Amino acid sequence: MNNAAAPTVPILQAENLSKSFSGQRILKGVSVGLGRGEIKILIGPSGGGKSTLLQCLNCLVLPDEGSISLSGQVIDLHDKKNLYQLRQQVGMIFQDFNLFDHLNALDNITIALRKVRKISRSQAQERAMLELEQVGLGNKAELYPAQLSGGQKQRVAIARALAMDPQVLLLDEPTSALDPELIGEVIAVIRTLAGKGMTMLMATHQISLISNLADEILFMEAGVIVEQGEPAQLLCPGCGSKSVGFCERLSEIADGDGTC
């Protein structure tokens, strides 16, 4: 749990983001801000624009309209250098990991440090080992993605993102592609991160993460944030919010995996 007081200048602030794909508006003017140490959780039905929002936030998808600022500085979305810098500050965890298939766990981490941060090979390896140990994979450094389980892959992906010292971590359904018995190990890593005060915006259907970790819940539907508030507000039984209905359905599916 994280109880950081909201600071005056958010680390990451997006205003009025809009995005269309082939004429269909996926994001309709979404604004979201993250203060240092805050954890916000995106929920809502599939196709509601959660992934697109996250990808817009570090410009993997360029928004059609709107602005993004990092620590108060507006990012020039048309300047590539600016984008590369933004992405170094804003880490991203994907549903399907996206580890580099031709590199072992260690080199998946060192390559970004060496190529992007221009750190020497030996220093990069030292740092990478440290991050791997943090996620409990110090003994898997030499293994390639094809030799790792889904949960291990996701933990390597998290270690890789953290090695870049990001100010914010965006997580796009980090446990959705995992077998049920592997979800726990990834959740444990995310909880540890939360405990250390990492600023995070996470899309998830994992009920135990939603109620326990969120400082704020954003319910997104049809490209708009329709509800926003603290879990205690949105998830109190019988308050009639969309969020509580959604979470109740998730709990039924998860079969008592947690309570909303």
Add this chain to the structure above:
Amino acid sequence: MLTLSPFYHDLLSALNQGLLMSVALIVPSACGGVLIGIVAGTIRAFGQPWMRKIGDFYAALFRGTPLVVQLFILYFGLPNLGIYLSPYSAAVIGFILCSAAYQSEYIRGALLSIKKGQYLGAQALGFSTRQTLQSIIVPQAIRRALHGCGNEIIYLIKYSSLAYIVTCMELTGEGKTIATEYFRFTEVFAVIAVYYLILVSLAMLALKKIEKLLYIPGFGRN
């Protein structure tokens, strides 16, 4: 001491000399073909639209016309433009251009087969487009293209025999001279076939070695 009949003596000494020329043709052609093929294939997959068009035109031209015609134009046609190539250079240039056109297709296919997630993963870490291609996409694509590229090199070894028609005397050319001299075509070409078979077998061994060297779990064999 084994003594050979004059025919076999002449044949083997001619073929051995031809073999040297063949190797001198094949090695630079194979290397040049792969290198230019990688560049052309990358341009055809990711270049600006106008660059892609040029790349596609190049591949269509050299895959679409017979190698013999290409060699004739290089050796007999270019002098009309004041460009004189030695038989050896004409053959090597012809082989490189032809081989690279095929290689570019293997490379392009391999590049396009890399999943979008690999780009996203790199971009999300702050890689530039060039860094993404260089450090992530190309190393993976090379492993996917390896078998096709090896196939093309094996082809090249055999179509290097066409060099003799632009008077570059390699294995086939030397053999043909002996065959005409002694009028013993069957034996001569049978022996030539064995020479090529050995060359190709050596190439296959080398390719296996490279495959092993580049092996990574998840690529190719399990």
